Amino acid sequence: MKLRSQQILSRPEWSINRAYYKSMGYSDTDLDKPIIGIANAWSTTVPGHYNLRQVSESVKEGIREAGGTPVEFGVIGACDGIAEGHEGMRYILPTRDIIAHSIELMVQAHQYDAIVLLGSCDKIVPGMLMAAARLDLPSIFVNGGPMLSGPVIHGRKADTTSIIEGVGKLKKGEITEEKLIQMEDSCAPTCGSCSFLGTANTMCCVAEAMGMSLTGSAMIPAVYNDRLKAAQDSGRAIVNLVKEGITARQIITRASIENAVRLSSAIGGSTNAALHIPAIAYEAKVDFDMEDFDKLSRSTPLIAKMNPAASPNVIDFYESGGVPVVMKEIASLLHKGAMTVTSKTIEENIKDFNSPNNEIIKTFKEPFTATGGLAVLYGNLAPNSAVTKPAAINPKMWTFSGPAKVFNSEEEANKAILDGEVKEGDVVVIRYEGPKGGPGMPEMFKAMKLLYGLGLADKVALVTDGRFSGTNNGCFVGHISPEAQEGGPIAFVQDGDMIEIDIPERKLELLVGEEELKKRRAAWQAPKPRVEEGYLYLYSRLAESADKGAIIKNRA
Structure with a gap:
């Protein structure tokens, strides 16, 4: 296993670099292992990222257990929800490219052997996947998981969008300001990405369908213990990718991009997927345009429905089987031989999942609609x-x-x-x-x-x-x-x-x-x-x- 980090850590000419690491407590044993960068968008500003410090610790445990050395750095991440409806929203999409650029700069400046990407929210996820595709190193994406939903309001489980809808109802005189404040207090009971199928959760599902996240990990709720288990498994997986020499562009291919569009269409994902998937394709040097996107969506049935298309939320989707179950159901449309971060193919990853048939996930033969969620x-x-x-x-x-x-x-x-x-x-x-x-x-x-x-x-x-x-x-x-x-x-x-x-x-x-x-x-x-x-x-x-x-x- 040839490690690129050793190009700047081998003695005697690079002893100075070893000294810099040793000043922070790294040992000779640490510096002889694969150096795994962790790009962490943790902050106390973004609900979807609030738990990423804890998630990161589990990733580090997995990396060390598998024989790697984790090296963590911070990445910006802005909250769409807090930025909505005012001047701040103009800054949100541009952060996507800053995120991709900053990860590239850090990884290349320090010659890491691989990269783990920690994020959950709207522009952070695609920005990180763009960076992975651009760098073409062993890479894995780990998200923090969605938040739990609030009590039933207006006929469905509440989420953060219930507030702005409530403002309209307040304007019409249908609710009181006291009721609006009660909604404010209860609609987001835990940290995590928002509990509806917005861009954040769509892109986390897309990352899994693309093969860049562990199977079944995208929609594990932020507060579930399985979230930390998946993070630890991801730490072990990234070291294995280094050992096997599997890089991002071996995973992010034309086939996996098509799989991602199919999955997004099958679950009625955010329209922003049509903005971000072509951007990821560009970084992976894959030709992909809007005609391709529509062709795939048009020929993919809508298998799953959740808020905002229906009352169930993404936690209900997860409990119904989530991304792997949908992929199993539309397997005939997928490139099943596409490689993933598990070092296995999509077909191998989903083979043991059962077909669904409930109010959230339908069957391929009896979908909600014959064409996909986007057009x-x-x-x-x-x-x-x-x-x-x-x-x-x-x-x-x-x-x-x-x-x-x-x-x-x-x-x-x-x-x-x-x-x-x-x-x-x-x-x-x-x-x-x-x-x-x-x-x-x-x-x-x-x-x-x-x-x-x-x-x-x-x-x-x-x-x-x-x-x-x-x-x-x-x-x-x-x-x-x-x-x-x-x-x-x-x-x-x-x-x-x-x-x-x-x-x-x-x-x-x-x-x-x-x-x-x-x-x-x-x-x-x-x-x-x-x-x-x-x-x-x-x-x-x-x-x-x-x-x-x-x-x-x-x-x-």
Whole structure:
């Protein structure tokens, strides 16, 4: 077993490096073993990361037991929930690339032999997987697990989104402020990633389906003892990957990426998967575009349903068998020979799981719907693509048309919704919120939750060049590309224009003649950028469009 760490730790020329390690208590025995980096996004800011210090200790135990030496460093991680609905949300997606860059820098600067990635939440998980694919070292992803849900509120087990829905109900006079405070106190009873199938839990499931996490580990709740057992097993597994010479790009392949899309579609995962999976593919040097994504989703049945598509939460999904059971059920669609961090194939990992048939996980022959949870739309309003989530949309809203109500920012739209300016039948258009225009492509989470709370979720549609939270439901279409800031057609929509959404036919059309659109295009001028300094300014200049995964290109 040839260790790259020994290139900078062998005596006598690298004795100085051994001295640096010894100053922190490492022994000669430690420094002769595989040096395993642990990229830990622990903090006391993010509920999904609050337990990662404890998880890390279990990973270290496994690494030492298997004959490796753990070396830990910190990684940033911002909380989408705390950042929602204000200026902070513009910073969330850009952290994904900072996370990938920072892990690359630390691993390469110190020449670790392998990397363990500890994270749980929305942009942290894909950022870490992007780093793994870019570095192409033995790598494994370990998440902290979802939180338990709160008491039943509004007919389903409560979670953090219950609050914003409650604000809408408070506005309508359906609940009191005292009731809202009770919801605030009880909806998130433990640490962990939010208990619905938002982007955080979607991407943790995607990591497992991609083969980058241990089988069955993605949805173990944060407070269960099995979470620490899985962490310890992951520590042993990473040392084994080093010994066997299995690197990230042997796992993150075209086959495993397709498996990940299939799984995300089969469980009705977040629309943000359509942003992050192409970004991971880019780092793995795998050609993969939105047409590929839609082709896979269209041919994958919706096997599992949970909040926001149904009342059960991800803990119920876990108790029903979780990711391995769904993968077993759709095995005929998967690349079963794909390698995983267990050093075994997908087929070997799922062979002992039983087929399900309950209210959360259905069978391949009798799914919830014949096509997957996500859909990619095209049309004159979205020439390059747009993304929606039929799994979270009432089927009666899969086709919808109405007059446009146009807003040039999320804040404008939220105020108008609360002021009662949006009426039944409208198509709310929120633009200049893409990767460049936002900048940072913020989520229109609050707008959709306000519409839900006001009873308009099944009466109004919302389209945007921004994106959505994985917990949103109602008729929504995001990721419209090209975005308004780049002169995409969404920039030319005017109040009263008719917009047609047809999810079954994968169409998004602005019902305005081409001659009129040419006139509007000729008269259009790009607005002054919202941000002219700092990292967001840099990001707005470098980020690709949403249909490219909003990546920052890092190779010729």
